[in-house]
Amino acid sequence: MTSPAATAPRIPEAVHRRRWAILGVLMLSLLIVVLDNSILNVAIKTISTPAPTGLGATQSELEWAINAYTLVFAGLLFSAGILGDRLGRKKVLLGGLAVFGIGSALAAFSGSPGELIAFRSVMGLGAAFVMPATLAVLMNVFERDEQPKAIGIWAGGVGLAIAIGPITGGVLLDHFWWGSVFLINVPIVLLALALMLWLVPDSRDPNPGRIDPIGVVLSVVGLVLLVYGIIKGGQLADFTDATVLATIAAGLAVLAAFVVFEKRSDHPSIDVTxxxxxxxxxxxxxxxxxxxxxxxxxxxxxxxxxxxxxxxxxxxxxxxxxxxxxxxxxxxxxxxxxxxxxxxxxxxxxxxxxxxxxxxxxxxxxxxxxxxxxxxxxxxxxxxxxxxxxxxxxxxxxxxxxxxxxxxxxxxxxxxxxxxxxxAVLGSVMSTAYRNGIEDRLTVLPEGVRHTAGESIEATLGFADRLGPKGDSLVGAAHDAFLHSMHVTALWxxxxxxxxxxxxxxxxxxxxxxxxxxxxxxxxxxxx
Structure with missing residues (x-):
């Protein structure tokens, strides 16, 4: 028979009473982090449309708009979790949400693809501090016997975001400008911050790990160089270009240095053993x-x-x-x-x-x-x-x-x-296949714009639209070239x-x- 001491709750009664409300706040925080990428999936075509409808982003710029968020998020995930253990999970959650909200507002009013990429990086920075802290807080407000149920509900938030993200993005784009898919995050962030200040208790690890700044820098720099080289190769439709090869080689070299450093570190970001x-x-x-x-x-x-x-x-x-x-x-x-x-x-x-x-x-x-x-x-x-x-x-x-x-x-x-x-890789395969399929049909355009027009189907359609009736044949050619590139990419x-x-x-x-x-x-x- 279990003794009373063994079953005594370790969670303060005041926290225990509001545990399900706290879970709701944590799910709200998680929802916007995951929702953002699933919303963006339906907005990339609009963003690639020339101004004033979109930003006229090329395919490589669209790839970076997605990957800037992902690479920063992945590169900082471990360190963000350790900082939460050290500084307090509530503080880190509040800070991460605030950074994510600021990045979202800035991204919504980006004036160029370059600005969008930069502000997506800021959003990735904030998201990296939100994701691990939500689960850590959850583990500290639920008793062990309720943790599986709570974690299951928490994880269900990811599936919910995947389901409602594209529909939410579609509704916003049908009624507002492309920036609305980012601006929608701001009121949700403000609500989450207010509820978090009110409901969520702070917690920290009494024996936190040590930050590995060198490992973080090496991993992020290596991945960015590698992805940049791959995307650049697709943009040029030439993976033998000296710049492309040098950038990919540099990325692989930095990642190799990261592995060596992590093996020798006594506080690695990733334990390679x-x-x-x-x-x-x-x-x-x-x-x-x-x-x-x-x-x-x-x-x-x-x-x-x-x-x-x-x-x-x-x-x-x-x-x-x-x-x-x-x-x-x-x-x-x-x-x-x-x-x-x-x-x-x-x-x-x-x-x-x-x-x-x-x-x-x-x-x-x-x-x-x-x-x-x-x-x-x-x-x-x-x-x-x-x-x-x-x-x-x-x-x-x-x-x-x-x-x-x-x-x-x-x-x-x-x-x-x-x-x-x-x-990066499949996007580059698509870019290369598309350019190879369309470039012979771009002779109707001035020589100076042919390279830009061949970067993606949206770029080609944008130039075809400017030609008026003369561009009708280019529309059919763009569709054919895209379908060919899609077939090649799908097989890869x-x-x-x-x-x-x-x-x-x-x-x-x-x-x-x-x-x-x-x-x-x-x-x-x-x-x-």
Whole structure:
């Protein structure tokens, strides 16, 4: 029988009474961080439209607008968590939200693509301090027996943001200017700040870790150089260019220096010794690969639905609902499939399904029945649910329980980095294929603007519009070139997903034992 001392609550009664209200505030904070990227997905076509409708951003600038946020977020995630432990989670949450809100307001009124990229970096800085602090606060306001339920609700906020983000973005773009997709964050941030000051208690770790500033700088600089080189190669349609090769090589060299430094540091941002565990390395690698493939494909699917098919931003948001709905339907039930078939079989099958759905984009034309796109999105979401659930369990079980926080942070970091590289690499593949397909048809334009007109379908359509009736033939050529580039990019993405399936089949464990299942139940939801 359990003694009274063992069951005594460790949470102050005043905090315990308002724990569910505190969870609501934490979810509100998490919602805007995740919502921002899903809203942006439907806005990138509008932002690429010439002023005054948009900013006239090129494809490479759009890639940077997304990746500036992602790279800063991923690079600072570990250090932000440690700062929260040291300074107090509430203080860090308030500061992160304030920075995110300021960055959002500045981004909304950006006067150029360069300004948008800079202010998106500011938003990424704020988001890096919000994400880890929300979960840390949650763990300090709920007793152990309620933590699984609370974390499950917290994680559900991510699925909710994925579902409502594109629709919210579509509604805003139908009624307001493109900056509204960022400005909408400001009132939500103000509400979250007010509620947080009122409800959320402060907490800190009595034995916090040490900050690793050199590791943070090396990782961010290395990733930025690598991504810049890849995007520049796609922009020029020439990966043998000396500047492109030098930048990519410099990025790889800095990342190699980061790994060496982390191995020798007594307080590393990332403990690289974790990767000696083959199962852990394979699971983390699969997360990076699947987001590499999916983020790249999501990037071009918006141009397919809006630029080629003629759907509005709101209609595009609604078209993406099956993807989010499938994840929300199947994610809670994926464990049943894992229990029956095991981690390896479930994840391998789901990775192959991802590969098939990506390859399906290689068959889409301008007149493909739209219901086929909806089926593909639904299957893609179902596959994602059956990848993230078993892989998350494997990651948490591959390391000792006391390393659970580090394992979760690594999972989130590699997810972000994989997505950033996917947008850079697959975006560059698309840029190169598009330019090669359109450049012979740009002779109707003055020689000085042909390079700019060939950077993306929106750039070409913008110049075609200025030509009036003479530009009609250029519109058809732009659609044909884009569809060709989409087919090529989709096949590249499918190839990456097949590679992920091979990694899973070779290295992930099979059906979990009953003891492993019990061990993973509580930790799983924190990484979904």
């Amino acid at each position: 974790y990767f000696r565990n083959k199962v852990f390395s394979a699971a983390i690698g699969v997360i990076a690969l699947v987001f590499f493939a999916l983020m790249g494909v999501t990037f071009f699917s918006v141009f397919y639905t809006q630029s080629v098919r003629g759907y509005s931003p709101l209609e595009t948001g609604l078209l993406m609902l099956p993807l989010a709905a499938a994840q929300m339907i199947f994610a809670p039930r994926a464990r049943l499939v894992v229990d029956r078939f095991g981690n390896r079989a479930t994840t391998t099958g789901a990775m192959l399904l991802i590969a098939l759905t990506l390859a399906a984009f290689a068959t889409f034309e301008a007149d493909t029945p739209i219901w086929l796109l909806e089926v593909v999105f639904f299957l893609m979401g179902a596959a994602m649910a059956h990848i993230m659930t078993p892989v998350s369990v494997v990651i948490m079980q591959a390391l000792p329980r006391e390393k659970a926080g580090s394992a979760s942070a690594l999972s989130n970091t590699f997810r972000q980095v994989g997505g950033a590289l996917g947008i 993405g499918a190839g990456v997903a097949v590679l992920g399936a091979v990694v899973v089949a070779l290295f992930l464990p099979g059906r979990p034992t009953p003891a492993q299942e019990d061990e993973g139940k509580r930790e799983l939801v924190s990484t979904e």
